[in-house]
Amino acid sequence: MPKYQKPKGTRDLDENTTFKFEVIRSLFLAISRFLGYSHVEIPIFEKTNLFERSTGESSEIVTKQMYKFQDKKNREFALRPEGTPGLIRAAIENNWLNSHNGDKFSYFGPFFRYERPQKGRYRQFFQLGAESIGSNNVESDAESIYLLSFLLKELEIKHVIKLNSLGEQEERLRYIESLQQWLTNNKTKIAKEDCINIEKNPLRILDSKKPATVKGIKEAPKIHEFWTKETSDRFKKLTNLLEAANVNYQVDEFLVRGLDYYTSTVFEASGHDGAQDAYGGGGRYNNLISELGGKNIPAIGFACGVDRIASALKIDQIKPFCIFIPLGEKCREKAFGIISKMWSNSVSVKPYWNESNLGKALKRANSIGSKYVIVFGEKEMQNNTLLIKNMKNGDQKEIPINMSSIMSALGLDE
C-alpha cells in the first residue's frame, strides 16, 4: 500500500494515454479551426453563482457535484463542472461577440464533478467543446452536429448521433404538463425509483435506464405531438441537412438532456461502451446568454468526454525510433555531441546514459520495441565510427560519424 494515493476519481495518465489525448486535442483544434471556430482557454474555477444560474439550481451537478471553496477573502468559487457557462461569461465579459475574434469558440481542458467514479466517469475529467453563438438558423445546428460527428469519424470511432428537439418553451411546457399527467395516471408502468421525478423533472424519466421505465414509457405522449408546424419544419430541415452531409443520425424521441438551459435541438453521440456510452452531447441554448447578462443572442454547442474517446481510440503503443548506447564513461562525452547533432537534424533518438552493459542495453531496447540501436563503444571511438543495428532483422553495420551516413543507415535519406 503506497503511502500517498491519488484522490479518488482522478487519474495518472501514462505516456500512451497522454499521447491519445494529444491526438484528440490537436485533431479537434485543427478541425474546429477549419470550420471557423476560435480556440480559447478560460479559468478552471469561476464564481459559484455562475454555475448556479446557468447549469441550473435544480440540476444535480449544481446541488451535489460541485467542488466549492472559499478564497482568503471568503469569496465563493467552484471548480468548473462544465464548460458552457464560463465560456459564455468570457464572451460577454471580453466583448468577443462584437469583435472580429469570431463568434464560434472551442475549448479543451479539465472539469470537476464530485460523483461516484465508474467506467468512463471521473471526478477530474477532460472535455472538449464547441459553442456556436449568434445564429438561430437551423444550418448552425447542423454545423455543430457535423463538427462533433466529423471529429469522431476522423478518429475512427464508431458512433451514432441521437437527435431530438425539445421545441420552444410553450410547446415544452404543454408537453411537460401532458407527460406529468400521463405519468401520474400510469405510475405502475414505470420503475418506482423514477416516480420521484414526476413532479421534479418529468423529462428525465424519458431517458431512464430502468428496464420497467424503458418499456412503459413508450406508451407515454411524445414531444413531437406537441411541436408546432414551425418546430416540425425546422426539425425536418435539420434532418435533411444532416443527411446531405452524410451524418449518421437517428431520431430519438426520448432524448432529453440533463442541463436546464437546453431549448429546441438536442443531440448526443453514443457508442457502445458500457453504461457511460455517450461520447458527447449538446444542444441549443437560446436563453442562456441573456440570462447571464448578455444580449438576447441564440447559441448552440456541445461537449465531449475526452477520457471516453481516448479509451475507445485504437492507437499503437508508442515505440522509440532509435536507442543510442554509449559504452562507458569515456564514450558518453563524445556521444553527447553526436546525439545533439542528430536531434538538431530532427532525428529522434533516445540515449541510455546509464547503461554500459551492451547485452542489457540491447535487451531493454528490444523490449520497448526500438527500431534501431546505435552502439558507440571504445572500438567505435578508435575507428571514429558508429555501429548501427536494425533490431527487426539483426543487420548491423559500422559507419563513419557524419550526418549523411547516419541518416542513410537509419533509412531517413529520402
Add this chain to the structure above:
RNA sequence: GCGGGUGUAGCUCAGGGGGAGAGCGAAGGGUUGUGGUCCCUUAGGUCGCGGGUUCAAAUCCCGUCACUCGCCCCA
C-alpha cells in the same frame, strides 16, 4: 447518496483454519561488446488496515479504507 464484486510478490492471479504459492517480469549466470529462443540460480510478501472468535486466522466474523462495476446523474 444507494447496491454488487475484488484487495495475497513489480504485474496477472490460484489457495480458503495449522508449512506463503504459480506464471510473467526483475536481477545474476550459461555467452567478460550483441537483444528476441532455450537452460540454471536468486531476490522480492506485516496475504489492504484495525479489531474479534480460536490453542492456532491469508482463510471465519465485525468494522474500515482502496479499487472496480452498476444505479442515480452526466461528457
